[in-house]
Ligand code: SF4
């Protein structure tokens with residue numbers, strides 16, 4: 001089980017989520033972050049930090065965003081880990 005970053009994350013200007021993760025399991029895609037499902041310990045610390053409510057427990061991912069479960073699992077291992085708050089990821 002793990003938490004999953006979903007579509008609202010696209011173009012995030014905040015990255016507040018990564019600072020609170022105790023196991024550093026956020027990975028930086030081009031315009032979105034991913035959570036590595038093998039590393040996330042379901043502590044839920046990141047959930048309230050996300051201003052756009054992009055993070056869900058994989059059991060609670062809204063129907064429209066179910067594909068993000070696989071996307072996080074596929075993409076996270078190919079991205080760099082991100083542990084500090086960053087400048088905006090995109091100009092949106
Ligand atoms: S706080 Fe984190 S999960 Fe939420 S939109 Fe920003 S980068 Fe994505």
Ligand code: SF4
Pocket residue numbers: 003020021022023024025026035039040041042043044045046047
């Ligand atoms: S639920 Fe906890 S361990 Fe999982 S990504 Fe969020 S802060 Fe990290």
